[in-house]
Amino acid sequence: MASPAASPAASAAGAQRRLGAPEAKNRTVLLDAAEALMREEGYAAVTSRRVAEKAGLKPQLVHYYFRTMDALFLELFRRRAEQMQYYQELALRSAQPLWALWELNTDPAGTGMTMEFIALANHRKTLRAEIARFGERFRREQIRVFTEAMARYNVPFEEFSPTVLIVLLTGATQVLVQEELLDMTVGHRETHEFADRWLTYLEGPRALPEDWRSAAAELPEDVSDQD
Numbered sequence: 001m002a003s004p005a006a007s008p009a010a011s012a013a014g015a016q017r018r019l020g021a022p023e024a025k026n027r028t029v030l031l032d033a034a035e036a037l038m039r040e041e042g043y044a045a046v047t048s049r050r051v052a053e054k055a056g057l058k059p060q061l062v063h064y065y066f067r068t069m070d071a072l073f074l075e076l077f078r079r080r081a082e083q084m085q086y087y088q089e090l091a092l093r094s095a096q097p098l099w100a101l102w103e104l105n106t107d108p109a110g111t112g113m114t115m116e117f118i119a120l121a122n123h124r125k126t127l128r129a130e131i132a133r134f135g136e137r138f139r140r141e142q143i144r145v146f147t148e149a150m151a152r153y154n155v156p157f158e159e160f161s162p163t164v165l166i167v168l169l170t171g172a173t174q175v176l177v178q179e180e181l182l183d184m185t186v187g188h189r190e191t192h193e194f195a196d197r198w199l200t201y202l203e204g205p206r207a208l209p210e211d212w213r214s215a216a217a218e219l220p221e222d223v224s225d226q227d
Contacts, residue, residue: 027065029055034076039113043120046073070126077117077127081134084110088138090213092145096203100212101142102195105173108180115178142166153202 033054037045052059066072091100105111121128146162176188
């Protein structure tokens with residue numbers, strides 16, 4: 001007697017099990033391996049074979065947890081974006097949000113990975129859409145904080161709006177990090193000095209603790225409204 005056909009719901013559940021549970025340890029190990037490869041050798045080094053080799057697992061496990069390499073890259077980007085969003089929230093809640101944002105955006109490790117994802121997105125449309133979605137969310141939040149800061153510091157809006165300043169800051173920090181990775185540093189010292197002068201003018205000398213990324217997490221939610 002033939003066995004009854006599986007229901008659509010059962011089939012979907014079975015497919016999900018075959019892909020591996022999201023919380024599975026091996027899944028995290030594979031993502032860690034992919035991130036390490038991207039950081040050390042660039043996105044082109046992230047293949048299923050290299051990821052499995054780096055993770056010390058069998059190659060078939062890559063496609064057990066991720067149906068395609070696009071799925072792996074998407075999950076890797078989302079994990080990284082959520083981490084960066086967390087750090088941005090800490091920066092915006094710190095006592096000197098503009099100083100903190102500048103330091104966060106000029107961090108070679110973080111910005112270097114962002115540049116890798118942007119380069120990869122030129123070849124993968126799905127990733128491009130996800131980067132744009134997260135990027136617009138980050139920028140809207142940065143503009144909000146810059147608007148509040150400029151009002152608090154009595155900076156005139158006639159020449160530079162918060163939106164323009166955020167775009168200029170983002171572009172400048174990406175160029176600085178990208179060129180430093182190429183050992184090209186002409187003009188960098190002057191640019192950092194210019195940023196230091198304006199940040200000091202707006203928020204005073206840098207007074208953030210060196211571990212502000214963890215220290216800011218302990219601050220109350222309304223810290224940005226305190227004098």
